[in-house]
Amino acid sequence: MADEKNEKLAKDVLKKYDKESNAAAHKGLLAKFVSALAIAFSVFQLYTAVFGVLDAQLQRAVHLGFGLALVFLLFPTRRKHGPELHIEDYILAFLGAAAPAYIFIEYQQLVLRAGTVTTMDFAVGAVGLLLVIEATRRVVGIPMLVVVTAFLAYAFAGPYMPGMLAHRGLTPQQLIGHLFFTTEGIFGIPLGVSSTFIFLFILFGAYLESTGLGRFFIDLANAIAGWASGGPAKVAVLSSGLMGTVSGSSVANVVGTGSFTIPMMKKLGYDKEFAGAVEAAASTGGQLMPPVMGAAAFLMAEFVGVPYIDVVKAAIIPAVLYFAGVWLGVHFEAKRKNLKGVPREELPKASVILKERGHLAIPLVVIIYLLVSGYTPMRAALFAIVLSIAASSLRASTRMKPMEVVKGLENGARNILGVLVACASAGIIIGVVTKTGVGLKLASALLELSGGMLLPTMFFTMITALLLGMGVPTTANYVITSTIAAPALVQMGIPVLAAHMFVFYFGIIADVTPPVALAAYAGSAISGGNPLMTGVNASKLAIAAFIIPYVFVLNPVVLMVDATPLALVQTLVTAVIGMIAVSSSLIGFLANDMRMVERLILFAAGIMMIIPGGVTDAAGLAILVACIVFQKRRKNAEAAV
Known part of the structure; x- marks a missing residue:
């Protein structure tokens, strides 16, 4: 019932x-x-x-x-x-x-x-x-x-x-x-990408959904993380991240996984607003998660002129940092409230789940292999569609009936409509921009407004993307900002991929940024919490998405641009440690409850470690260690009283 x-x-x-x-x-x-x-x-x-x-x-x-x-x-x-x-x-x-x-x-x-x-x-x-x-x-x-x-x-x-x-x-x-x-207006690049790559990936997602992959992800996430502190919230983060590989909509992702995870979080003891925020932040990040990202990622590959796999590679470290931030925020909130996980004996076993339904994930593994091997996204998606139907047939419990295969064709066509229309209308905008030359004029105006300085230019670009994202879908948002704002960053010597990834990120994160935060509103509708406070909490959990774009513009090594393996490892490790400091400062708990001064110091230390650089990494790490020692001593002193 x-x-x-x-x-x-x-x-x-x-x-x-x-x-x-x-x-x-x-x-x-x-x-x-x-x-x-x-x-x-x-x-x-x-x-x-x-x-x-x-x-x-x-x-x-x-x-x-x-x-x-x-x-x-x-x-x-x-x-x-x-x-x-x-x-x-x-x-x-x-x-x-x-x-x-x-x-x-x-x-x-x-x-x-x-x-x-x-x-x-x-x-x-x-x-x-x-x-x-x-x-x-x-x-x-x-x-x-x-x-x-x-x-x-x-x-x-x-x-x-x-x-x-x-x-x-x-x-x-x-x-x-x-x-x-x-082919420079309605029938321009956005609709061209929709009519080839995007349609097939959406059809692929429709078949994966038909096989029950979403429920498999939730059950597997439960088995992996349900027992930990704040287990249901971590299940939401993990399952939403996995669902991001098949869903390109923040709201659909919130509803798909949130209807299971939000009641679990509330039952455990999380506030309504925090429970809705966890799902909103995690689901929004689904569009940032490789290998199958939002529709705008395919447009980015076309606009930048690079293979789609290069966009996927560039998105890996930022996506890891994003979900690390959400996961850590959930963890520290659970520690602060002393929220326990679900007893292991009440959880499904990962080995059993993988044995019974693990074959459903085979198409995802194959599509990654095909993209890495040099196949075009179109050809890779086509193989994956066939394989998703074939993989479901490996067990009677997951096998798709002939009518379900036909129904998948119908669902794929229905699911493309929002993206298709957004791409066509975005083509109108591109057509006007190219015919009037207003794109270069607005980019020049942006540079003039910022005084030709990089950080102000990035800030104004961020505000533009966030404002557009409050009502414009990610696909159209990216088209507008990449046409008008990204060129300003490129003119300042920023690599093209980094500039486009910058506007892509802020277009997506608008879904959890108040006052118009559709993913947060959807989460609050399920949790019964206040929509505005749900949006505020979601923005805290999604803090990495507000920081990382600045980092990879200032240092493209985060996007694997001209990066050595050693530099990548160092960047990833220090950035994750930095996210520990940032997330704990926003929640107000690390080893103990924090005072405001500690939170400000830890936030600064986290930023120092997220920004690549030997001196800043060392200084940030030293501050973090000192804060942990200080808090543990205070906690022991309080316990002794």
């Missing part, structure tokens, strides 16, 4: 805080049609992955056509009146398929008259642009809609803008021609 209640709560929370999960549940013939359309979408993507993708604009046009049709069928206009579709939804679904189909049908003619927009071209392009905007409103949300419309307005208002923001201005024909009939 409790499990059913938790499952219902999880579904309600997901629909409330994750807009793209709030799709209508149709019945009858309409449900069958939508399912068939979604399955056809997945089949098209698999076919092109196996036999070769179409020309860039054709591949992206078919991808967008399927996506828009499904969006208007699954997200009705008047949701408050129920899930039923209305006549306008059917019309928009038809137009959503027809506008991109025009490119497919007229492709040869469009190529021959490149740069010339006929009346028919203009009409179709205008409809297509408006459909993407409406889909953005329905699936992504109002904040993204505001950003997109602001950029479109800027395209026309150029002659009336002040100072460096002024430009010639664009005619409607010029704008439509650029945004809808080139």
Whole structure:
């Protein structure tokens, strides 16, 4: 009964805080049609992955056509009146398929008259642009809609803008021609990545979810960490980190694992706000966890011009430090409150879990091997999809039935819709930026505002990413900040990968940064705690994400850029020790309860060790050791009284 209640709560929370999960549940013939359309979408993507993708604009046009049709069928206009579709939804679904189909049908003619927009071209392009905007409103949300419309307005208002923001201005024909009939607008790199790599990885995640991998991760985390101090909270950290390899959504990750772990944490004695914060911080970090990171990581590989495996390698140490920070925060809070773990005899045995369901993780191991071996992400994902189905068949208890395999195709198509629309709308922003040249102007303005100094430039870039992240999905957030803010860092001599990773991190961590912290709000909805305090606690636990980006910009060795093995080991060891100092200072407990002065000193010592450098490492370590000795002596003295 409790499990059913938790499952219902999880579904309600997901629909409330994750807009793209709030799709209508149709019945009858309409449900069958939508399912068939979604399955056809997945089949098209698999076919092109196996036999070769179409020309860039054709591949992206078919991808967008399927996506828009499904969006208007699954997200009705008047949701408050129920899930039923209305006549306008059917019309928009038809137009959503027809506008991109025009490119497919007229492709040869469009190529021959490149740069010339006929009346028919203009009409179709205008409809297509408006459909993407409406889909953005329905699936992504109002904040993204505001950003997109602001950029479109800027395209026309150029002659009336002040100072460096002024430009010639664009005619409607010029704008439509650029945004809808080139690969620099809606059909640009973001949608290109969505139509190849991202779709296959999302389909891979859908199949892994169908096999029961999520429950396997939770049970395995319970067996490994459930007995420790504050065991359920550590289970949340570990399972959420593992789930990050298959889920690209912070809110979905919170709901998926939090419905199990948050009640366990509350039962153990954690405050409601802290329990929700643990899950929010750990789940948000899932997008930072290699090998399968958030959709923005695939875009980063394209924008920076490096293989995806290089992005994965660069993310390893920062991800380890992030989860070390969350884990340590949980540990010190448990020690401070003297919270014990679950008795070992009440926990499942890791050996039994691995024997019964360990085969479900085989696809993850294989996909890492394939990426490291030089396979393209697309080919690696394709093999992993097939292997996830095959691996589930190794035991009768996990074997997928034929209908479940087909259902996986449908779920994969449904799960891509939010990313697809975000990529299309991000393409509008890129199109306006490239056509008006505003990207370089804003980067120059950022440098001027910071006085040409690196730290202020990084600070303003961080604020920009956090503000955008309060309402804009990570994918679109990364596209905007990498187009506008990252170039400013690059102009100051920062390696391109480090600059892009910087904005990527702060775009993601916005999910736990108050006042708009969707992952924290989802966690508080499950825990019953105060949303704002849950966000504050989550920000404390996620402190590494606010520190590490500065570190790897100042010293790219953290990203494995020009790093020797010795330098990597030294950096990782001292940084983890530094996280001990930082996390304990924020919680207020190390060997004993801390006074405010001790917390400030320890925080400073932790920062000194996280920043690579022999002198700062030694000084920070000396301060940490001195604090531990001092606290233990005080604790013994208090016990003796």
